[in-house]
Every structure is written in C-alpha cells, then in structure tokens.
Amino acid sequence: MADQTDDGTKTLDSSDSGESPGVVFPPESPEEGIPHSSATHFNNDLKSVLVTSVLNLEALDVDLYRGTHHWVPRTQRLFGGQIVGQALVAAAKSVSDHHYAHSLHCYFVRAGDPKVPVLYQVERTRDGRSFCVRSVKAIQHGQPILICQASFHMLQESPLQHQFTMPVVPQPEDLLTVEELIHQYLSKPDLAETARQGLNKLLANEVPIEIKPVNPPHFYRHTATQPKQLFWVRARGHIGEGNMKLHCCVAAYVSDYAFLGTALLPYPNYRAKFSASLDHAMWFHSTFRTDEWMLYECESPWAGGSRGLVQGRLWRRDGVLAVSCSQEGVLRVRPATQPSKL
Numbered sequence: 001m002a003d004q005t006d007d008g009t010k011t012l013d014s015s016d017s018g019e020s021p022g023v024v025f026p027p028e029s030p031e032e033g034i035p036h037s038s039a040t041h042f043n044n045d046l047k048s049v050l051v052t053s054v055l056n057l058e059a060l061d062v063d064l065y066r067g068t069h070h071w072v073p074r075t076q077r078l079f080g081g082q083i084v085g086q087a088l089v090a091a092a093k094s095v096s097d098h099h100y101a102h103s104l105h106c107y108f109v110r111a112g113d114p115k116v117p118v119l120y121q122v123e124r125t126r127d128g129r130s131f132c133v134r135s136v137k138a139i140q141h142g143q144p145i146l147i148c149q150a151s152f153h154m155l156q157e158s159p160l161q162h163q164f165t166m167p168v169v170p171q172p173e174d175l176l177t178v179e180e181l182i183h184q185y186l187s188k189p190d191l192a193e194t195a196r197q198g199l200n201k202l203l204a205n206e207v208p209i210e211i212k213p214v215n216p217p218h219f220y221r222h223t224a225t226q227p228k229q230l231f232w233v234r235a236r237g238h239i240g241e242g243n244m245k246l247h248c249c250v251a252a253y254v255s256d257y258a259f260l261g262t263a264l265l266p267y268p269n270y271r272a273k274f275s276a277s278l279d280h281a282m283w284f285h286s287t288f289r290t291d292e293w294m295l296y297e298c299e300s301p302w303a304g305g306s307r308g309l310v311q312g313r314l315w316r317r318d319g320v321l322a323v324s325c326s327q328e329g330v331l332r333v334r335p336a337t338q339p340s341k342l
C-alpha cells in the first residue's frame with residue numbers, strides 16, 4: 001500500500017506484493033519529489049539545467065541575489081542541496097577569479113518555501129592575502145532559512161599531500177541508472193499495483209542529476225544493511241571544463257541528494273515520519289567536473305537522539321579525492337508496522 005508519512009510524504013509499501021516494505025533508493029528519502037513548473041526535459045547534449053536555471057542567480061543589488069527552484073522534493077520543503085548550491089554561487093560572485101572555494105559550513109534553520117524565490121545576502125566577512133571568507137544568509141518571508149559561511153583560497157603549492165584510496169567498484173558503464181533499475185522492477189509480473197504506481201512516480205522525477213547505484217537493486221528492502229552506500233553521480237547535461245567555482249556549486253547541490261538516507265539503512269523496520277538535514281559542511285580538495293561521473297561514497301558513523309550523522313566523499317573516477325562532506329539530520333521515525341495517521 002502507499003503509506004502517508006507524518007510529514008505528508010508518501011512511501012511505498014509492497015507488503016501485498018510479497019516483498020519487504022519500504023522504498024530503498026534513496027531509503028525513505030525526502031528527495032523523491034516533483035519538478036517545479038519551470039522544469040525542462042533533459043538531454044545530455046544540452047547545457048545542464050543546473051547551470052542555466054538552478055544556479056543562475058539574478059543580481060538584485062550589490063551582494064544581493066535571487067534564486068528560483070527547479071525541482072522540489074515531495075516533502076514540499078526546498079531541497080537543501082539547492083539552497084547550499086545557490087548560497088555558494090552568491091558567495092563566489094564576490095571573490096576574485098584567483099580564489100577557489102575550499103570549504104563551506106551551513107545550518108538549515110527553517111524549511112524553505114517552494115512557493116516563493118530565495119534571496120541571498122552576502123556579507124564580505126574578510127579578504128586576506130590567501131583566504132577570503134563570506135557569510136551568506138538565504139532569506140524567505142524576511143527570515144533566514146540557511147546561514148552559510150564559505151571560504152575561498154588562492155592556489156598554493158605544498159609538499160604535504162596525501163589522500164585515502166578510492167574504493168574499488170564497478171565502472172559506471174557496467175551499472176544501471178536508477179531509472180533503468182525502476183524499469184526492471186516494473187517488468188516484474190507480480191509487482192503490486194500500488195508499488196507500480198509508486199515506482200512510476202519515482203520515474204516522473206526530473207532531478208537534474210543522474211545516479212547509478214553500485215549495489216542495486218534496492219527499491220524494496222529485505223534486511224538491514226550497514227549504513228554505507230556508494231553510487232556514481234553526475235549532473236545531467238553539459239557543463240564543461242574551466243569554471244571550477246561552478247563545479248563546486250553543482251557539487252554542493254549533488255552532495256545533499258540521498259545523503260541523509262544512509263543513516264536509515266540499518267533500520268528497515270522503521271519509517272521516517274520526519275527527516276531533514278540540519279547542517280551541511282563541504283571541503284573541496286581538487287579540480288573536478290560534475291558533468292562527468294564521480295563516485296559518491298556515503299557512510300553514517302552514528303545515529304542517536306533522533307539525529308543521524310552522515311559523511312561522504314566524492315571521488316573523481318581517476319581516483320582523486322575531490323570533495324569531502326558531512327551532514328547531521330533530524331530523523332524522527334515510527335515502527336513500520338504502526339498504521340499511518342490516514
């Protein structure tokens with residue numbers, strides 16, 4: 001049956017299909033959603049909508065920008081990755097071409113309202129010889145929805161250089177996209193009608209990123225798994241080489257997608273009735289292209305007290321560690337067997 005969660009979202013329950021209940025990719029994810037009315041269809045030959053629309057802020061005044069929405073999650077609160085990505089665009093506009101984003105630290109303090117645009121107000125906190133720091137407030141209805149500190153650094157050589165090794169995984173060419181996996185499920189003759197409807201809804205999502213899970217297919221979870229997941233990810237459409245600041249902003253968007261769901265993987269017997277990211281931090285280590293496949297390695301070292309911590313690494317496919325991320329989210333759950341409030 002389709003199950004209405006307490007935050008008004010729908011999850012799939014395939015109990016009448018003979019399979020264990022629960023959407024798995026992303027697990028109980030708040031990200032499954034609908035395209036905003038401005039959505040366009042994607043073609044990989046076309047410029048990424050992330051560049052033409054989502055991250056293309058309108059300048060209103062000095063250090064003041066307006067951003068609109070492309071895709072809104074089913075929770076009907078703005079996607080955190082969009083707000084962080086737009087905040088970083090706004091911050092980056094006030095630093096020189098020689099300064100590159102190296103880190104950001106954000107708090108999501110209020111839910112974003114998909115019905116109105118977001119204003120981004122940049123404060124030039126400090127310009128040093130090597131580092132520039134910016135504070136960005138994302139504002140709706142006169143109140144902050146996100147506060148973000150972003151720091152930019154000039155390229156500096158150093159003999160100190162190390163990184164972890166990228167996990168060995170199948171190449172993206174050998175894996176199926178989420179959409180292809182859904183089509184595989186839909187071809188199962190014994191799939192319950194409600195599950196079919198739910199999967200079709202997932203297919204209708206026009207998230208501007210492409211995903212190939214390394215451990216598919218997981219649309220219906222049978223057992224608890226370690227709080228770890230790996231997937232190849234890239235922006236849909238062309239972005240091109242050269243604008244590293246822009247790729248960092250796209251990475252900010254991408255990095256929030258399905259991230260918090262990692263903390264729910266060990267708990268197939270619980271459903272999220274409310275989940276939202278509370279904060280998000282990123283560190284950018286090297287150059288990369290977000291319109292090329294990158295491996296997103298996500299793990300959750302801890303959950304407790306209705307919160308979960310997730311950590312992620314975005315790898316270039318040549319093994320270079322490009323980005324590290326961390327996030328804590330609120331995770332309020334109910335037992336899967338508990339009837340919904342409907």
Ligand SMILES: CCC(=O)SCCNC(=O)CCNC(=O)[C@H](O)C(C)(C)COP(=O)(O)OP(=O)(O)OC[C@H]1O[C@@H](n2cnc3c(N)ncnc32)[C@H](O)[C@@H]1OP(=O)(O)O
Binds near residue numbers: 078277
């Ligand atoms: C990928 C994931 C994403 O992108 S999520 C999107 C980005 N993140 C966000 O939008 C989060 C933005 N931040 C927020 O909305 C707030 O800071 C949050 C996290 C809600 C703060 O929580 P809190 O201080 O509890 O807010 P609130 O008092 O307004 O309550 C919100 C709803 O939660 C409920 N609540 C509150 N406390 C409890 C509790 N102890 N146990 C159970 N429920 C609780 C409140 O009743 C309220 O519910 P409702 O909205 O009235 O139905």
